Amino acid sequence: MKRVLVTGGAGFIGSHLVDALAAKGCFVRVVDNLVNGRRDNLAAHVEGGRFNFIEGDITDRETMREAMRDIDTVFHCACLGVRHSLLSPFENHRVNAEGTLISLDEALRGRVGRFVYVSSSEVYGTARVAPMTEDHPTHPHTVYGAGKLAGEAYARAYHRTAGLPAVMIRLFNTYGPRSHYEGSAGELIPKSIVRALNGRPILIFGDGSQTRDFTYVGDMADALMKAAQCDGIAGLTFNVGSGLEMSVKQVAQAVIRKSPGGASRIEYCRARPGDVARLCADAALFKTRTGWRPATSFEEGLVRTIEWFTARPEPPSELLKREVGINWERT
Secondary structure, eight states: OOOOEEEESSSSSHHHHHHHHHHOOOOEEEEEESSSGGGGGGGOOOOBBEEEEOOTTTHHHHHHHHHHOOOOEEOOOOOOOOHHHHHHHHHIIIIIHHHHHHHHHHHHTTSSSSSEEEEEEGGSSSOOOSSSTTTTTOOOSHHHHHHHHHHHHHHHHHHHHHHHOOOEEEEOEEEEOOOOOOOGOOOHHHHHHHHHHHHOEEEESSSSSOOOEEHHHHHHHHHHHHHHHTTOTTTTTEEOOOEEEEHHHHHHHHHHHHTTOOOEEEEEEEOOOTTOOOOOOOHHHHHHHHOOOOSSSSHHHHHHHHHHHSSSSHHHHHHHHHHSSSSSSOO
16 A cells, blocks of 8 residues: 555545555545545645645546556545435436446556445345345445445456456445535434534434444544455455444434533434435454454544534534535425
């Protein structure tokens, strides 16, 4: 990992990965179109020397050809999210599936040494058994989940037919500083924090019994680096998650408890289309092969996330203007 490319590196998970790679002394190049990513997330890194930023789209072949030049390892984090796929399914597919195919092809052309494909637990749909191993059936509920599964299939195909050293990592739910609260990219924990800081009720879609498996973003960045460094795992697929199953209601209650002057209540709304009922990771295979372990408890990570939001230069009222309660409906 001397020279590394992170697609989507100005985004939530990608920017934490960039920080961790830079701390290891890697040369890091980022490709991001700044649709969801923010230049502020990369403020610690100065252009030139050991860092290079390319503002561009992963669906543009020329951009990706330039990005792959002299790169040893690729972390493919760029994507559009679950709720976005309900609003714009064709764009979501183009970025998540076709953008991955272009990235794989240019990585092969550039002779990269490892391609880490960042997939998602959404490829599974709702858990039939829990915890979920990598052999669990894949029945995605959304175009996002389907596009991520297509990206996995393309990565395996490039490994099997062309020898590209690709590893597929299915991340379960990730939270932490820089997480997306805005618009269609907004997710449960950051949206809830922004609402709580403004004394607004936290929204739960459905009855709140649906469960997720949350891992702190710093631990996820560590997992991705281990996936790049571990020998003998090319062509394999791994779950990465904490194994701690929490209901959406439990998460909302934790945000209320920990937020200063937070919301006093939960507001229940109609269920979201395509929402999975249950997710819980069995990450034993990844832990055995790489030695990875999550180091951050949920409560510790939640406090860090709340502190990051309270330390933002904008007042909470400004953050709330960009938070959209029902963020999946077409207008």
